[in-house]
Amino acid sequence: MSDAVIQQERWIKPLVRILYITTSLVFLYIAAFGSFSDMVQRALLITLLCPTIFLTKELKLGKHSSRLTRAIDYLLSIAFMVAGVYIMVVWQNRILKVGKPPQMDIVMGTIMILCVLEATRRTTGKLLSVTALVFLLYTMFGSYMPGFLAHKGETWSRIVTFMYVSTEGVFGVPMGIAASYIILFVIFGAFLEAFGTGQWFVDISYAMTGRYRGGPAKTAILASGLMGMISGSSAANVVTTGSFTIPLMKKTGYKPHVAAAVEAVASSGGMFTPPIMGAGAFIMAEYIGVPYTEVAMAAVLPALLYYFSVVMSVDAIAVKTGLKGLRKEELPLVREVMKERGIFVIPILCLLVLIFIGFSPIKSAFYSIISIVIVACFKTETRPNFQNLTEALATGSSSVLSIVATCATAGIIVGVLSMTGLGAKLSYSLISIANGNIYVGAVIAAIITIILGCGMPPTAVYIILAAVLAPPLIEMGIAPIAAHFFIFIFSCIGAIAPPVAITAYTAAALADADPNKTGFMAFRMGIVAYIV
Numbered sequence: 001m002s003d004a005v006i007q008q009e010r011w012i013k014p015l016v017r018i019l020y021i022t023t024s025l026v027f028l029y030i031a032a033f034g035s036f037s038d039m040v041q042r043a044l045l046i047t048l049l050c051p052t053i054f055l056t057k058e059l060k061l062g063k064h065s066s067r068l069t070r071a072i073d074y075l076l077s078i079a080f081m082v083a084g085v086y087i088m089v090v091w092q093n094r095i096l097k098v099g100k101p102p103q104m105d106i107v108m109g110t111i112m113i114l115c116v117l118e119a120t121r122r123t124t125g126k127l128l129s130v131t132a133l134v135f136l137l138y139t140m141f142g143s144y145m146p147g148f149l150a151h152k153g154e155t156w157s158r159i160v161t162f163m164y165v166s167t168e169g170v171f172g173v174p175m176g177i178a179a180s181y182i183i184l185f186v187i188f189g190a191f192l193e194a195f196g197t198g199q200w201f202v203d204i205s206y207a208m209t210g211r212y213r214g215g216p217a218k219t220a221i222l223a224s225g226l227m228g229m230i231s232g233s234s235a236a237n238v239v240t241t242g243s244f245t246i247p248l249m250k251k252t253g254y255k256p257h258v259a260a261a262v263e264a265v266a267s268s269g270g271m272f273t274p275p276i277m278g279a280g281a282f283i284m285a286e287y288i289g290v291p292y293t294e295v296a297m298a299a300v301l302p303a304l305l306y307y308f309s310v311v312m313s314v315d316a317i318a319v320k321t322g323l324k325g326l327r328k329e330e331l332p333l334v335r336e337v338m339k340e341r342g343i344f345v346i347p348i349l350c351l352l353v354l355i356f357i358g359f360s361p362i363k364s365a366f367y368s369i370i371s372i373v374i375v376a377c378f379k380t381e382t383r384p385n386f387q388n389l390t391e392a393l394a395t396g397s398s399s400v401l402s403i404v405a406t407c408a409t410a411g412i413i414v415g416v417l418s419m420t421g422l423g424a425k426l427s428y429s430l431i432s433i434a435n436g437n438i439y440v441g442a443v444i445a446a447i448i449t450i451i452l453g454c455g456m457p458p459t460a461v462y463i464i465l466a467a468v469l470a471p472p473l474i475e476m477g478i479a480p481i482a483a484h485f486f487i488f489i490f491s492c493i494g495a496i497a498p499p500v501a502i503t504a505y506t507a508a509a510l511a512d513a514d515p516n517k518t519g520f521m522a523f524r525m526g527i528v529a530y531i532v
Contacts, residue, residue: 016052020397021390023048027183031366035180039091042171045179047084049397049404050119051077057122076115083112087164087171094165101161109164110156113412116170120409123402128456132409135416142420148429151420162419169415173286174407174463181282182403184365185275187396191369192347194392195376195384200341201226202244207334217254217262217314220245224266225273225307237267238506246511256513258317261521263511264496264504265310268526271458271492272485273303275351282361283459284484287466292361298481302489306526313525343379347372403459410463417467427472438476445469446490453494461491496522 026044035041054073058066086108094105113136121129139159142151163169167176205223212218223241242263249259274281274296281299285292350371354364373389376382417423434441448469452461465487473483496504496519508518 012055016055017390017394019048019052020394023183023397024187024393027179028187028366028369031184031362037092038167038176039171040088042167042175042179043084043088043091045183045404046116046170046175046408047081047088049401050084050115050408051080052398053119053122053401053405054080076118079111080115080119083108083115087112091165101157101165105165106157106160109160112164112170113160116405116408116412120405123405124457124460128406128409128460131456132412135413138422139416139420148425149422151422154419159419163412163415168411168418170408170411172411172414174283174411174414174459175404177282177286178400178404178407181361181365182407183397183400184362184369185282186400186403187393188347188351188365188369188372190396190399191372191392192344194388194395195344195372195382196341197344197347197372200337200344202241203337203341204334207337213315213318215252217245217249217259217318218311220249220259220263221266221307221310221314224263225269225303227267227270237270238263238503238510241267242507242510246507250511253321254317256511257508257517257521260507260511260513260518261504261525262310262314264507264518264522265313265526266307267507268492268496268503268522269303269306269310272299272306272489274299275355283463283466284481284488287470288480288484290481293355295481296355298485302485310525341379343375344372346375402457406457406460407463410460413464414467417464423467423471426468427475430469430472431475434472434476436476438473438478441473441476442478442486445473445487449487449490450494453491456494458488458491458494461494462488465491493526496526 023045026048030036030041036044054077058069058073086104090105094101117129117132120132136159138145138149139154140156141153142149143153145151164171202219202223205219205226208222220241223245224237227237227241242260246259246263249262250256254262281292281295285295288295347368351364351368354367355361359367373384376384414423417426430441430444434444445465449461449465452465466484469487470480470483473486474480478486504519504522505515507513507522508515511518
């Protein structure tokens with residue numbers, strides 16, 4: 001890298017950190033003192049966060065110079081921010097405007113859509129971006145499509161207006177959930193992790209399960225389940241708890257691919273373990289129109305059954321291979337672990353109590369974050385200071401980057417389904433193929449969900465398919481919350497379904513194991529989730 005590029009890079013890291021901290025502070029302020037309009041709040045999240053994707057995840061152009069690629073990254077960041085600020089300024093005027101949209105709206109909307117697609121490609125891979133692009137092309141060229149896929153087609157200006165100026169596309173319901181709930185709960189998880197709760201989860205799990213047959217694997221399951229409650233990300237869960245549990249499992253006799261598979265399966269369950277559920281609980285509550293608490297309560301039984309089955313699988317492996325638990329002197333004492341960091345259970349209890357006594361999820365998350373800071377003051381080693389507070393704020397916003405990009409792109413796909421009527425057509429087609437049979441319809445829905453879940457983030461898969469598959473399942477007689485959970489759980493376990501078992505491959509990298517063997521082992525261990 002040239003000296004000029006190195007000089008440029010020195011100011012990027014502080015700038016990105018400032019944007020992360022600012023984003024967290026802005027949305028904490030909104031949680032405490034009230035929200036802006038829907039459009040402004042959603043656009044604000046995109047405008048503050050998404051430009052940092054181009055600054056932190058560089059464009060790769062093979063042999064081209066780093067100076068050229070960085071120039072493109074800077075240009076995309078600035079263009080993204082300008083398009084975001086523009087819509088915040090003009091949107092109220094556009095609501096009342098009739099007739100042909102101004103040319104500047106089309107230009108800015110096109111920039112926004114292209115930047116969202118590229119940001120998603122850099123954070124979650126090509127599949128979701130390519131899918132959204134195909135849907136946009138379908139909207140334009142619908143008149144050339146065969147059979148029930150045909151529609152009259154839309155002009156680019158109308159597509160851009162719908163996706164950019166309204167709250168139906170990029171700034172649709174998924175982005176609304178991200179700007180209202182997800183950002184706050186991710187910040188809550190970041191504060192817990194910053195002040196030592198993550199390590200406490202691992203330590204207490206180790207102390208409680210380490211002495212039993214196959215103990216280290218059961219430690220991984222319990223720790224991953226606890227971490228999943230606050231992180232809501234299977235890949236993040238693998239990296240956080242797997243760095244401790246995978247070496248421990250290997251040390252006590254588990255084969256590398258088995259250790260990695262245990263961690264992958266345990267971490268995937270965190271996506272549907274209350275209270276955060278990888279943002280699924282909030283999106284589901286919005287779609288179904290029920291309180292968040294009802295969704296969280298409905299998730300308890302599937303999550304318990306899932307983890308119980310994984311524990312049984314691990315125990316069977318331990319019996320088969322003759323693995324023993326660790327000696328008592330090798331394990332920490334439960335009372336010592338509780339004495340050391342047990343106080344950090346208070347913020348989690350605070351969150352649950354506030355939600356169940358009727359506080360909104362937003363207020364509950366805000367007060368729980370405050371409780372973390374208060375609790376941290378009681379121990380010298382966790383006492384808040386400028387460094388750990390700003391680190392928690394920065395981590396909170398940076399952790400939500402991929403979710404924001406995913407929600408924006410998923411919003412485009414959902415917008416196309418609404419704009420073209422494709423969602424309703426697909427729903428009717430599913431009912432027709434299933435001939436009204438619930439079980440046939442469920443199997444078809446499960447297959448579609450798993451296929452998409454293999455290569456897309458679970459949240460994106462759920463957002464898209466909730467609009468397509470949930471209505472026909474409900475029409476066949478399934479309760480709305482059961483239909484939505486059916487789709488969401490299958491979206492989550494796509495991450496351990498070969499051939500693209502993303503979570504399993506992440507764990508395989510930590511265990512230095514064969515990715516394919518890990519993927520198939522994880523699939524076998526998690527098979528009960530396909531039945532539940």
